[in-house]
Every structure is written in structure tokens, then in C-alpha cells.
Amino acid sequence: MDDISLVNGSSKVGVWTNNVESPIPAESHPLLELGDSTKLLEVQVVLILAYSTIILLGVVGNSLVIYVVCKFKTLRTVTNFFIANLAVADLLVNTLCLPFTLAYTLLGEWKFGHVLCFTLPYAQGLAVHVSTVTLNVIALDRHRCIIYHLETRMSKDNCFLVIGVTWVISAVLASPLAIFREYGIVDLSPGKSIEVCGEKWPGRSTDGTLYSISMLLLQYVLPLAVISFAYIRIWSKLRNHVSPAGRNDPHHRRRKTTKMLVTMVVVFAVSWLPFHAFQLAIDIDSSVLVTRHFRLLYTLFHIVAMCSTFANPLLYGWMNRNYRSAFAAAFRCKQRLDSVRPDGRENTLVRTNTKKALEAQDKVARHLNATDV
Template sequence: MDAQDNGNASQDVVFEVYTNNNNNNNNNTSTFPTTVQGDHFILEDSTKLIGVQVVLIFAYSTIILFGVTGNSLVIYVVYKFKNLHTVTNFFIVNLAVADLLVNTLCLPFTLMYTLFGEWKFGWALCFVLPYAQGLAVHVSTITLNVIAMDRYRSIVYHMETKMSRDMCTIVIVLTWVASAVLASPLAIFREYTSFDLPPGQSIQVCTEKWPGSGVDATVYSVAAFLLQYGLPLSIISYTYARIWNKLRRHVSPGGGGRNDRHRRRKKTTKMLVAVVVVFALSWLPFHSFQLAVDFNSSIFSMRDFSLLYTVFHITAMCSTFANPILYGWMNRNYRSAFAAVCKCIWTADGAGTNSVRRPEKNAKDINCLHTHVTNV
């Protein structure tokens, strides 16, 4: 899913380290893996240990691999199978696109920034990449709320009229527009600069630079936490609690069709609740750490500040590949669609060199997905 940014880094979840510059009283943030005391950088933190770096490379690489594979598969099966063309699934695709954006555009650079200890990607990416992740997390959060409210409307108030595809498209477009506006401070209040290190060395860093005092950054961080985490989770928790209570007490008077629909609704709601729970728990350590940093600046001077931040960030980023696993585990339609795609890939690979001599097998492979549509 979801880089929500609290603390002085606000939404700059991926690109974050804190500098306390006594000359300008600004709180700057980037992903530079150091701690700071006054005007002096401390480079020898735990993330510089070879063993730690190997673990970080493995962790980030695993998240990227699973995230790209799983979210791409979700997007593909919804596109390919017509019986998955529902409003809820279109919103799930929107979540997958946002997570895919984080996996491809943000995490590789975060890993390299942490390992190198310096921003090596130039001026333009300093503005683009933090903005991209902030945008993606806003999209994920808003979409989770939209899904919850749509199901609340249809289940709790028995509104059988489903959201039209045109309205679904409008909602998705508005989600991206609103997210782009909310994430804009990450690109506006940013600076690509260099810091001098003794003796006679300098490093390039990508930092936040807020006007006036550092209070501006703290206010924005707390507001972002409430808007991106606290308030949305409150709304989602309330709506799903009402939905679950409604489904638990539901008794269908006769009619096997109504009972089947009730069971499908219950299974889908379980899956969506699991998605929200994973999102909330994966981000909780990171948000807690960020808020602690906001109100206790002495945390900056901890030797393992960068390592703690990175561990909590990795935990948060696990949400970007968890959703496809939940879909495959808890939803029969997705499970069947995933199996159909994997079987077709296996069949196509198995054709090997025989594909030239057996054109009839190629034709069968081309229609493979079509054959499985009715079984999803």
C-alpha cells in the first residue's frame, strides 16, 4: 500500500534524517543515514556495518520483488478477467498502483541513500521522489476510506444501487488530485544542498526546508499524522465495525441466493478488514517513532537512530506487498485468477522449442486465460 510522514519529515517517509542547524533554526530532513549533534555529523552509525547492510539489502530487495510481482499480478488479473470488473476491485487496483509506485520509484533509492550516506541522484529526483511516495501514501489512505464508506453505504443502509463505473472513475481521479495537493509541500519545501564535513570534505543531501522556524515542520507533521493515520483509521474502524455488526446479526428469510450474497459480502469484508489491519499495524511503529522524535529531539543523538528509523521504515513498507497475499489467501476469485495466470505462464514456458513445430499448442496457450475466466 501506503509513506506517511510524521515528525519533522512529515510525509517524507523514505527520505529522512534530521539535522539541527543552529545557524538557521530550520528542521531539515532527508534519508541521509547519520545522526547529528549540533553542527557535527556522526557518520559511524550501525547502518555502516557490513552485516547490517547485507540484511538491509536483503530486506528492501525482498519487499521490492514481492511488491512489484504481487501488485502487478493484481492489476493484470482485474484487467484480464471480466468477472473481476467491480467497483471494489477497481479501487483495489488503485491501491496496487500506489504500492507499485512506492516499490519502483522510492524503495530502490531509499536503500541506496541509506547505504551510501549521501544523496547521489541529483537535484530533480530530490524533489520528485519524496513527492511520489507522499502522493502514493495519500492515495492508499484515501482509497481505503472510500472502499470502507462504499461498503458501509451498501451493506448497512441496504443501498442496492451500486456505484457506477463512471462515478468510480471520477472518485479515483479526485483521489489522485487530492493526494497530489496534499503531498505538494514535500516538493515545495525542499532543498538540495551540500554539507561540509571535516576535514575538507562535503556531501550532497536532500532535505526539507521550511520557512520560518522549525515549528512549521512540526505542525505540518502532526497535521499529516492526524489526516493520514489517526482520522482515516478512526473512520475505517467505525464503518467496518458497523458493517461487521450488521452482517453478524443478519438472517436471510428464505432464498438461497440472498444467503449466498450475504456469505460473499462477509468474506469480502473480512478480506478488506485484514487489509486495513495490516496497514495500521505495519505503520504504527514508524508513526510512534516519528511522533517521539517530534517531541523529544534528544533521540537524534542516539547512536542507532538511523538503524531504528530504517527498521521501522522496512516494517511500514511491508504493507506494499501484503495486500496481494491477503487477496490470494482470503478471496476465492483472486486465488483462482492468480492460479490461472500462473498456470498459463507455466504452460507457455513448457512449450519451449516445440512451439514452432506445434502451432496448435500455441493457439491453445493463447486462449489459456480465456478458458479459465469462467472458473474464477
């Protein structure tokens, strides 16, 4: 039977693909007998605006996070390196997942060739795995330091080693998306054919469903359970600690940082929950695939899930003074006017603005020297 599968948020991210094992003639395909609400002009306009907004906010926000962590030496801490790694993964989703998902939704068929059929789903799955594993690493690292009173934080060398292992593990988990895949051309009717890119499992037809469910457990259910356990213990430990009043108290800073990290996890979990639930419904009952609004529902749930890719930079700016100050300083340094007057002398206003920007950077550096993250 010809079925339509999804590159979903748990094991597969954001590209429509078709199973090409046994094509059905166009006149007998149930999907072609139904309307498709994603073909409505007003729906397409909304989808274009939604995806474009997410891509813009995600690229700008995550690039800014990576920039300030690299720019300011005092932001180069273990936790911030993990946060930057999370930003890299989100940036990968913004650039490799969303544009192609939008294009495929609007076009209705695979138009990106043989090579991208194998590489895109793999890259997308890799990015989402990295995000999930990194959130776990951050939670476990803070649990180790706060619960067991370890004043010595993880070294930067070990931090980079952990980040490397994170990418290796994620690459292995995402590898079936590149291995069990097939590209082909399906004849729908005389003179009409479409390109398809789909999963091609070697064994039973249920292999894809088993992989999807196992990835749902390994990438969503189990990680969130581990993260929840870690942060519940951390929150209990910090809440029961009695500290002197003052914003510079280490426990006060740790409490604020933990609150920000917990909010990141909550946003991630809530954003992906509808998409995972929808995918689970598909795995349980394949008749969902032939409903009229299937593609529209999938796309809407995917948009909600992708909001998590730009939410983190907003949370940093809102909940963390360190990042807020660093973002402000970075934008000041980007302000540029003509530095030379017609007579060849330096513009006084530019010199003044540059001096203020450098002073702002120094102020940020002095402030960050005494902070936890």
C-alpha cells in the same frame, strides 16, 4: 541548529534528508562522534535482503492484481477498481521509495541530484496518501451499500471520478514536500563535502513539526477512526443477518469480502504503527536524533511499514476465491513452451496447454459472474 529530519510514513516516506540551513563543522557534529550500526557489513547485508524481498514481492504481487483486474471483465467491479488503485499506489512506493531509501541508508548521503531531491519525496508522500484515502473510500462505499441497503452500486464512471479526486487530494496534501525543500552541498571539513536534500520551511523552526503532526492526524489517526467506525457498523449488520446456508448467498459473500477488507486495514494500521510512533517521538524529543542506533531503528521501522505494500496481494490470494482463481488462471496463461516442432507443425503439448488455460479462464469467468467482488 543543524538537525536531521526524516521523510516519514505519515507525511513523508522513506528518504533520509538533512536540513541545510546552518551547517555545523564536522568536528563539532554530535552525530559524527557516534558509531553508526548501519555501517556494519552484516547489518547492511540484512537490510539489502529485506528491502530486495519487499521490492520483489511488492512489484510482482501488485502488478498481478492490476493485471487480473484489467484482464478479466468480471473482475472489473467498483470495489476491484479501488483495490487496483491501491495496488498502483503500493507499486509506486515499491519502485520510487524503497530502492532510494536503501541506497541512501547504505551511502549515508544524498547522491541523486537536484531534481530527484524535489520529486522523490513528493511522489512517495503522494503514494502513501493515495493508499490511505483509497482504504477510506472502500470502507465508506461498502458502508453506503450494506448499511443503507442500496442494491445499486456506484457506477464505474463515478468510481473513476472518485479515484481521480483521490489522486488530486493526495497531490495537494503531499505538495509541501516539494515546495518547502532545498538542495545543497555542505562542507564538513577542508576538501570534504556532502550533498544534502532537506526541508526548508519559511517560518519558525517548528513549522516542519506541526506539518508532520498534522499529517499524522489527517493520514493515520483520523482515517483509521473513520474506517473502524464504518467496518464496525458493517460487521454488526452482517453478523445479525440470518441467511440460508450456502456459499452463494449474497450476505455470505459480503461477509467474506468485508472480512478480507478489514484484514487489509488491520495490516496497514499495525505495519505503520511503530513507524508513526517513532516519528512522533522525534517530533516531541529531538534528542532521539543523536542516538547511536537512530538510523538503524528508523530503517527497521520503515521495513515493517513497507511490508504493507506487498501484504494485500497475499491477502487476496488467501482470503478471496475470486482473486485466487484469477491468479491461478493468469499463471497458467503465462506457461509457454516452444509452439513449433522442427518439422514446422504445432506442438501438441502446447496446443493442449493453451486449451486448458482457456478453459480455466472460462471457468473463472463463470465463477466470478456470481460473486460480490
